[in-house]
Amino acid sequence: MAFQIFTYILHKDGVVDDTAAEMAAAAAKLDPAASVTAIVVGSKTDPVCSSLTASFKEVWKIDNDALAYPNSEVIRGLLANVIPKGSIVLIAHDHFGMDLSPGLSVKLDGAYLPDAVGFEGIEGGKLKAVRQEYSGQVSTHVLCDISGGAVITIRPGSFTALAAGSAGGSVVDKTGDALTSGMPGGKRRFVEVIEAEVGDVDITKSEVLVSIGRGIGEQENIEIVNELAKAMGGDVSCSRPIIDAKWLEKSRQVGTSGKTVKPKVYMALGISGSFQHLGGIKGSPFMVAVNKNPKAPIFQVADIGVVEDLIEFVPMLTEKINEMK
DSSP: OOEEEEEOOOOETTTTHHHHHHHHHHHHHHHTTEEEEEEEEESOOOOHHHHTTTTTTEEEEEEOGGGGOOOOHHHHHHHHHOOOOTTTEEEEESOOOOOOOOHHHTTTEEEEEEEEOOOEEEETTEEEEEETTTTTTEEEEEEEEEETOEEEETTTTOOOOOOOOOOOOEEEEEHHHTTTTSOOOOOOOOOOOOOOOOOOOGGGGEEEEEEOOOOGSSGGGGHHHHHHHHHHHHHEEEOOOHTTTTOOOOGGSTTTBBBBBBBBBEEEEEEOHHHHHHHTTTTTOOEEEEEEEETTTTTTOSEEESSSOOHHHHHHHHHHHHHHH
């Protein structure tokens, strides 16, 4: 069964988000024979569109000054004007994707499958997909009837990003078709962007991050992590529970409600690996995960996994690193 697959591309300041390559990988897993079309919505998007032609045969552009800041209420209507019903639409499962996707599936009369982390084949028009429940502790298999089209959100980091190829794709301007009935209205409007405060360390520029989560146990244990970070020449960051406990300042948080980081090495200590946390990690760093729970979701994306109590493991690792120096 052949599908027409589209993927919505996230971008900011003229730079394509890392999830674009992951969406291409997810599409290839869904249907290796399908020709995937990328959709870019925004203002002054030519550089973004051009950069995508190496990975996609066709890139659809919807460009208007009023789209400088992404508003899902507006974009939902524009996409429904150009995407044929019966199509498969892949969108990254981040805050914007979760806002955009359910209503888009209604407008396209298609199924809605949120937060997929894997695909295991299509039979009789039904997609067997993998999702995670209970904060990633349990993987579930669901059947989704995609014969009439579907909008599927993909958890960032679940599919190994495809390297940019030589697709030699073309850019097609769909702005006129999208705006056939004018710019859709919406109750929400963009007011301003409030940048997060930068603390004593800007983790967005760190090449090595040693990140702690709930598994650290007590605030006093952070000192052993500081020593490890110093030995590795990196900085300490954290997941949201540490911020909620007020053990570190907000500027140290990695995740969708914190900072987006792009280090070369990322060590996750006592972090379960929720999609909210992983959504803040870009650039496919070399990831080392240490967790007592062998079923922690973080191990699914880590390059090296260590099943151990971090309180015992971290001092030993610090000692070995110092010995090597």
